[in-house]
Amino acid sequence: AQSVTQLDSHVSVSEGTPVLLRCNYSSSYSPSLFWYVQHPNKGLQLLLKYTSAATLVKGINGFEAEFKKSETSFHLTKPSAHMSDAAEYFCVVSGGTSYGKLTFGQGTILTVHP
Amino acid sequence: DVKVTQSSRYLVKRTGEKVFLECVQDMDHENMFWYRQDPGLGLRLIYFSYDVKMKEKGDIPEGYSVSREKKERFSLILESASTNQTSMYLCASSHTFRADTQYFGPGTRLTVL
Numbered sequence A: 001a002q003s004v005t006q007l008d009s010h011v012s013v014s015e016g017t018p019v020l021l022r023c024n025y026s027s028s029y030s031p032s033l034f035w036y037v038q039h040p041n042k043g044l045q046l047l048l049k050y051t052s053a054a055t056l057v058k059g060i061n062g063f064e065a066e067f068k069k070s071e072t073s074f075h076l077t078k079p080s081a082h083m084s085d086a087a088e089y090f091c092v093v094s095g096g097t098s099y100g101k102l103t104f105g106q107g108t109i110l111t112v113h114p
Numbered sequence B: 001d002v003k004v005t006q007s008s009r010y011l012v013k014r015t016g017e018k019v020f021l022e023c024v025q026d027m028d029h030e031n032m033f034w035y036r037q038d039p040g041l042g043l044r045l046i047y048f049s050y051d052v053k054m055k056e057k058g059d060i061p062e063g064y065s066v067s068r069e070k071k072e073r074f075s076l077i078l079e080s081a082s083t084n085q086t087s088m089y090l091c092a093s094s095h096t097f098r099a100d101t102q103y104f105g106p107g108t109r110l111t112v113l
Helices: none
Strands: A002-006 A010-014 A019-021 A023-027 A032-038 A044-050 A056-058 A064-068 A073-078 A087-094 A102-104 A108-113 B004-006 B010-013 B019-025 B031-038 B042-049 B065-070 B073-078 B087-094 B108-112
Touching: A002 A087, A002 A102, A010 A019, A019 A108, A023 A032, A023 A087, A032 A064, A032 A073, A044 A056, A044 A064, A044 A073, A073 A087, A102 B042, B004 B087, B010 B019, B019 B031, B019 B087, B019 B108, B031 B073, B042 B065, B042 B073, B073 B087
Parallel strands: A010 A108, B010 B108
Antiparallel strands: A002 A023, A019 A073, A023 A073, A032 A044, A032 A087, A056 A064, A064 A073, A087 A102, A087 A108, B004 B019, B019 B073, B031 B042, B031 B087, B065 B073, B087 B108
């Protein structure tokens, strides 16, 4: 069985300050981990993906995430927030099935203040 | 670019109606998925299909059925809509050899009155 916990339902930052969105996972297998972003009234977009290569994964729009097996964490960071980063972010785990079942976290809404 | 389209962005139906949500993908993907998205719950898998005419239950299949007669099209059916099925419905597809890299449609916001 696999599960994902996003530790914050809402995160609020000022433009230009760092972003940290926290995610812990549980998986019986060597997992693949993802971060997806959903802007208002838009579909889900893949930000980045970890698949057991480098533990620091770089994604689009300046985001990156670090896989820490000892802490079962996959936190998403960005050095400097932009107004366009305001969206809902989902941490996702996959593993153990041939059809690629994804298990989603509850989501974190990121608000960016001017 | 992979494109996944859904037949409606917004839909309003009455309790007891039969509802069809359609999803089409243009990348010849074997796998297709239906999720519902509710605030604070993330996305939950309703059904998926790994081939034409094949289907498997996801985590919350009750009250739903699906149909996949053609490879590019996957339909979600609410036989008798209820108010607790008011939600955002998202379709996704993926290739067998990169099964967990899923591409999502824009979603259908269904309201059942």
